[in-house]
Amino acid sequence: MKIVFMGTPDFAVPILDKLVKEHVILAVYTRAPKVSGRGNRINKTPVHLWAEAHQIPVHTPKSLKSEEEQAIMRSYQADLGIVAAYGLLLPQAVLDMYPKGCINVHASLLPRWRGAAPIQRAIEAGDKQSGISIMQMALELDAGDVLAQEATPINKNTTGGDLHDTLADIGANLLCHTLANLDTITPIKQDESLVTYAEKLDKTECLIDFKMAAEKLVAKIRAFNPYPAMYFMYKGERFKVYEAEVCDMSDTPGKIIDGKKRLVITTGDNAINITKIQREGKQPMLINDLLRGFQFDNGTLI
RNA sequence: CGCGGGAUAGAGCAGCCCGGUAGCUCGUCAGGCUCAUAACCUGAAGGUCGUUGGUUCAAAUCCUUCUCCCGCAA
Numbered sequence: 311m312k313i314v315f316m317g318t319p320d321f322a323v324p325i326l327d328k329l330v331k332e333h334v335i336l337a338v339y340t341r342a343p344k345v346s347g348r349g350n351r352i353n354k355t356p357v358h359l360w361a362e363a364h365q366i367p368v369h370t371p372k373s374l375k376s377e378e379e380q381a382i383m384r385s386y387q388a389d390l391g392i393v394a395a396y397g398l399l400l401p402q403a404v405l406d407m408y409p410k411g412c413i414n415v416h417a418s419l420l421p422r423w424r425g426a427a428p429i430q431r432a433i434e435a436g437d438k439q440s441g442i443s444i445m446q447m448a449l450e451l452d453a454g455d456v457l458a459q460e461a462t463p464i465n466k467n468t469t470g471g472d473l474h475d476t477l478a479d480i481g482a483n484l485l486c487h488t489l490a491n492l493d494t495i496t497p498i499k500q501d502e503s504l505v506t507y508a509e510k511l512d513k514t515e516c517l518i519d520f521k522m523a524a525e526k527l528v529a530k531i532r533a534f535n536p537y538p539a540m541y542f543m544y545k546g547e548r549f550k551v552y553e554a555e556v557c558d559m560s561d562t563p564g565k566i567i568d569g570k571k572r573l574v575i576t577t578g579d580n581a582i583n584i585t586k587i588q589r590e591g592k593q594p595m596l597i598n599d600l601l602r603g604f605q606f607d608n609g610t611l612i
Numbered sequence: 613c614g615c616g617g618g619a620u621a622g623a624g625c626a627g628c629c630c631g632g633u634a635g636c637u638c639g640u641c642a643g644g645c646u647c648a649u650a651a652c653c654u655g656a657a658g659g660u661c662g663u664u665g666g667u668u669c670a671a672a673u674c675c676u677u678c679u680c681c682c683g684c685a686a
Contacts, residue, residue: 346686350614547617548683590683591617595624602638603625 311410311489312336314388317357321478322394325415326360328482329392333489335366336386341397342370374404383407390489393447394481402449410492412447415481417474419443419459421500423508424452429477430470431508433533436526439463440473442481444488446497455497458488469535469552511538518542520564520612524556524580531582539588542575542612552594553586562611569606573597 315326316339329335338361343354354362361368371379380403391404391412405412418428420443432440441461448454460480464473488495511534518527518540531540531554539550557574559567559581568574573584588594589604 344686345614348614348682348684350686550683588682589617592624592682598638599624602623603636 311389312387313390313392314339314383314386314408315357315392315394316340316396316398316400317392317394318355318397319395320356321417321474321481322357323360324478325392325394325482325485326357328486330364332486335364336388337367337369337383339369339371339383339396342372371398374398375401380404380407391447392485399451400447400449405447405449413457413485413488414445414447414452414454415485416443416445416452417477417481418508419461420445420452420456421502421505423506425508426510428508429473430511430533433464433468433470433473434530436529437464440477442477442484444481444484453500455499457492457495457497458484460484468532470533471536513538516540518551518612520575521578524577524582527577528554528556528582536594544606544610544612548590550588550594551584551586552588554582554584557581557583564612566606566608566610566612569608569610571601573601573606575612 312334313329314337315322315329315335317326318341326335326338338357340355340357340361343352343358345351346353358368358370369382374380374383380401383404384407388408390410391400391408392415393400393412394415395417400412416424416428417440418424418432419439419441422437423431423440429440439461441459443456444458445452445454445456462473462476462480516534516538518531520527520542522530527540531551534540535552539552541548541550543549557580559574559576560579561567561576561581563576563578565576566573567576567581573587574581575584585597586594587597587600589600
């Protein structure tokens with residue numbers, strides 16, 4: 311099939327890799343390059359770079375609402391639009407533009423976790439599984455009829471990064487499988503009573519609140535590993551926490567109980583034993599490595 | 613030119629401000645002790661102190677070039 315692809319982050323790249331082998335990608339739409347990163351350089355999105363490497367035309371409109379942009383998109387005369395974490399809303403005119411409509415790859419088992427950060431929110435909430443939903447897009451966000459789903463388990467060690475990679479992979483395969491069988495699939499409406507929303511990740515929620523329950527905190531740390539990463543401040547320095555486990559011990563929340571041979575800090579109900587950490591200016595490392603040359607003062611309240 | 617931290621033994625760090633034979637914790641290897649151990653004791657190996665040039669009697673340390681890594685902000 312002839313396809314116009316719309317996507318932005320890393321998540322979309324494995325999907326493109328797979329898609330390009332089985333279909334014709336006429337054009338790629340992605341977010342415009344913007345000033346970002348160290349040195350404030352102008353950086354192109356991962357999808358943008360992929361498209362350039364494959365010599366496929368790239369468009370980076372700020373919006374698809376204008377007639378002009380829609381006319382450009384229409385000129386490709388594609389059969390189908392594919393969307394994977396694009397970041398722009400598609401107007402009805404765009405959805406109607408393609409004979410086969412627009413199909414979206416979403417990283418959750420819809421109707422659970424519609425929205426911006428389904429991968430992290432699923433882990434944070436303690437879900438036992440996540441998955442990919444392929445859906446026929448509707449105007450309302452992530453509300454379209456589901457064409458296919460595939461689940462994957464979330465276990466005690468699954469990080470946000472792990473799940474991201476796994477789902478991108480599943481998404482690529484499931485999308486291609488779905489496209490191959492598109493004519494035989496019966497779309498299924500989402501059960502509106504089961505809808506939940508995955509709030510966008512916010513920097514302000516990354517500062518660890520040690521009054522939280524240990525178990526919830528550990529889940530959030532896992533969900534936010536490796537990005538955006540939960541952290542705490544100690545003597546004016548930021549420490550990102552990548553891995554931690556619940557630990558039986560009770561005291562004033564936020565107190566360093568043991569900072570010499572391991573790092574145990576109390577929480578609202580219990581305590582967490584931090585096992586992987588990153589200092590400013592350093593790579594993430596196991597706590598044992600850090601403690602060979604760096605020590606936390608016992609009894610310090612964070 | 614957005615702000616800032618860092619590169620020292622296999623790992624993690626100190627030393628740098630106030631130049632003077634490179635150190636700590638751990639790991640590794642050898643030996644010892646022990647019923648036994650991730651315990652303890654003794655000993656050993658292992659570093660052109662990221663790169664370039666300079667200052668100096670002398671540079672990990674002061675100045676300079678470049679490379680790489682990372683935190684913040686957006």
